[in-house]
Amino acid sequence: MIETIYVEDAIQNHPKTKFILNKFKKSRIISINKYGEIFNKRNQNFRIQKANPCLILAHKKDNFVLPAPEGFGIGSSKNFYFSHMYNCIYDCRYCFLQGMYSSANYVIFVNFEDFDISIEKIIENNINSKLTFFSGYDCDSLALENITGFAKHILLLFRKYPQIEIEFRTKSIQKEPFLSVKPMPNVILAYSLMPELMSNSLDNKAPSISKRIRVISELALKGWKIGLRFDPLIHGENWKELYQELLENIYNNIFLDNLHSVSFGSLRFPKRMFKDIFKLYPHEPLFASSLSLNNKMISYDIEIEEEMTSFCKNLSLKYINEDQIFKCSI
Amino acid sequence: MNNLKKTKNSIRWVIALKEEAQVILDYYKLKPINEKTIYPIYKNEEETHWLIICGIGQNNAAASTAYLYAYSNASNYTSWINIGIAGSCKGNYGDLYLVDKISTYQRKKSTYPSTLPKTTLPKMHLFTSDIPISDYSTYELIDMEGSAFFDIASKLTSKEFICLMKVISDGPENDIKEITRLKISNLIKENLLKIIDVISYYERLSEEELQIIDKPKLFHEIKSKWHFSATQSYRLETLLRRIEIFCNKKDIEQIIKNCETSNSVIKVLNTKIKNNLVNWSKF
Numbered sequence: 001m002i003e004t005i006y007v008e009d010a011i012q013n014h015p016k017t018k019f020i021l022n023k024f025k026k027s028r029i030i031s032i033n034k035y036g037e038i039f040n041k042r043n044q045n046f047r048i049q050k051a052n053p054c055l056i057l058a059h060k061k062d063n064f065v066l067p068a069p070e071g072f073g074i075g076s077s078k079n080f081y082f083s084h085m086y087n088c089i090y091d092c093r094y095c096f097l098q099g100m101y102s103s104a105n106y107v108i109f110v111n112f113e114d115f116d117i118s119i120e121k122i123i124e125n126n127i128n129s130k131l132t133f134f135s136g137y138d139c140d141s142l143a144l145e146n147i148t149g150f151a152k153h154i155l156l157l158f159r160k161y162p163q164i165e166i167e168f169r170t171k172s173i174q175k176e177p178f179l180s181v182k183p184m185p186n187v188i189l190a191y192s193l194m195p196e197l198m199s200n201s202l203d204n205k206a207p208s209i210s211k212r213i214r215v216i217s218e219l220a221l222k223g224w225k226i227g228l229r230f231d232p233l234i235h236g237e238n239w240k241e242l243y244q245e246l247l248e249n250i251y252n253n254i255f256l257d258n259l260h261s262v263s264f265g266s267l268r269f270p271k272r273m274f275k276d277i278f279k280l281y282p283h284e285p286l287f288a289s290s291l292s293l294n295n296k297m298i299s300y301d302i303e304i305e306e307e308m309t310s311f312c313k314n315l316s317l318k319y320i321n322e323d324q325i326f327k328c329s330i
Numbered sequence: 331m332n333n334l335k336k337t338k339n340s341i342r343w344v345i346a347l348k349e350e351a352q353v354i355l356d357y358y359k360l361k362p363i364n365e366k367t368i369y370p371i372y373k374n375e376e377e378t379h380w381l382i383i384c385g386i387g388q389n390n391a392a393a394s395t396a397y398l399y400a401y402s403n404a405s406n407y408t409s410w411i412n413i414g415i416a417g418s419c420k421g422n423y424g425d426l427y428l429v430d431k432i433s434t435y436q437r438k439k440s441t442y443p444s445t446l447p448k449t450t451l452p453k454m455h456l457f458t459s460d461i462p463i464s465d466y467s468t469y470e471l472i473d474m475e476g477s478a479f480f481d482i483a484s485k486l487t488s489k490e491f492i493c494l495m496k497v498i499s500d501g502p503e504n505d506i507k508e509i510t511r512l513k514i515s516n517l518i519k520e521n522l523l524k525i526i527d528v529i530s531y532y533e534r535l536s537e538e539e540l541q542i543i544d545k546p547k548l549f550h551e552i553k554s555k556w557h558f559s560a561t562q563s564y565r566l567e568t569l570l571r572r573i574e575i576f577c578n579k580k581d582i583e584q585i586i587k588n589c590e591t592s593n594s595v596i597k598v599l600n601t602k603i604k605n606n607l608v609n610w611s612k613f
Contacts, residue, residue, distance in 0.1 A: 052447035236608035288575035
């Protein structure tokens with residue numbers, strides 16, 4: 001339940017604003033000038049806000065689509081990302097969004113039409129390149145789909161460009177935008193996963209791993225291409241058994257012909273970000289393990305990272321081809 | 331200013347008039363402090379609640395908030411409360427409202443206080459004016475201190491720890507000239523249960539925050555046995571927080587008992603964490 005919704009004056013009459021507000025008839029609506037008056041101001045407590053976040057409806061002015069960071073891709077020569085939303089309804093303890101913004105409120109940019117224009121412009125300017133767009137870098141791309149309808153909107157655009165890939169990265173079990181339309185070969189539904197035992201402790205407020213696997217299995221069977229994102233890989237007691245069980249469970253339960261790609265990523269925090277997150281949650285078990293400073297990043301020791309990646313990769317190779325496996329290294 | 335003992339919850343009240351404060355002073359058993367101060371200050375025996383009578387107007391509200399912060403040694407987990415009467419064109423006489431937006435004549439931009447979650451109390455937009463306003467038609471709530479209080483308090487703590495509550499005392503049908511000291515006192519009194527309920531949330535919030543930011547259990551004990559530089563102290567604090575997740579006090583004491591220097595304390599704690607394999611079934 002969202003108790004308070006801040007709405008920028010400029011978009012009060014935007015159809016998407018009305019569409020969203022219509023879903024929150026009991027919420028208190030407060031008009032604001034710019035979303036920056038509320039979001040990411042100093043002197044906010046992220047942890048307390050996270051317990052009861054507000055929603056901010058805003059107009060995005062620029063930077064609709066940005067080049068993806070190095071190491072984020074899944075095989076294309078050029079990668080871009082866009083975020084119709086800042087922040088996430090989930091509360092995953094390893095997530096960089098905790099250290100990214102001082103505010104835990106959700107910002108939704110309602111001017112989807114401007115995302116369309118920017119995306120099409122990039123497609124036109126890169127006519128000879130293989131492009132992948134990523135939705136859900138500053139948020140979970142599907143978690144608030146029933147409120148925003150963004151995925152449904154953007155699918156229509158990408159239907160016009162079957163040669164351009166779009167990846168929705170998510171932990172959500174929202175199926176509707178995909179079950180109601182014909183599968184599109186250029187769309188990758190990418191799910192973040194980790195062993196259930198670890199997820200129970202770390203993926204707060206997110207759907208359980210077993211529920212995610214059920215949805216993945218259903219969508220793959222319907223013909224949607226699936227991405228599996230084991231990012232970050234989490235270390236701990238019996239990690240090999242836990243990851244083996246998870247990987248085998250997934251590979252044995254999904255239609256592998258529709259598995260697009262698998263990527264493995266290490267647990268990494270920029271030093272400053274780690275400091276902020278640790279300050280917010282000093283009693284988290286995630287921080288009670290072998291984390292140290294390597295190349296300006298707080299991470300597991302390189303040997304641990306390599307052992308985990310290679311273990312998971314070797315196990316995956318029993319089921320899929322090497323060219324389907326990627327390393328996420330941002 | 332004072333060498334205060336560390337207390338559990340921490341509440342600071344900034345209230346314009348003694349008549350508005352009287353019910354709070356009585357309920358929380360706040361007594362005047364035994365020193366001459368610029369503004370009258372009250373506190374309870376446990377020194378968890380402090381209250382300052384700021385007088386009317388934004389300058390007084392700003393100055394007294396800063397004054398109370400310094401005088402009472404408030405911390406960043408202290409909750410700041412402003413309560414008082416307000417004019418309104420919209421609400422009912424005598425009703426209590428939480429404030430979630432504040433505007434003034436002087437400033438183009440509004441400010442947006444947080445309010446406690448899951449409350450049934452109604453919320454309103456507050457306009458803080460430097461002069462009494464008799465035309466109520468434009469504003470939901472009108473007072474003379476709220477904006478300045480919020481501006482200063484939000485420099486002292488995060489906005490989740492700040493609360494403004496207003497009781498409607500005047501409006502188009504209740505002439506401001508008819509307000510008496512007794513009426514003011516009664517207006518607050520009639521809302522005391524609601525106020526107590528709100529305050530219990532902020533007491534809990536400050537207690538929980540203290541639990542999180544407080545130094546680890548063994549920090550001071552270890553620091554008294556070995557000499558730690560400022561950098562080492564920070565390192566020690568971080569390591570203790572991490573190790574406390576999987577080691578109890580006894581185990582930690584055992585690990586460090588043979589250390590001869592602060593460096594070796596840090597080293598053994600670091601090694602212990604480095605070798606820890608998190609048992610995820612426990613969390």
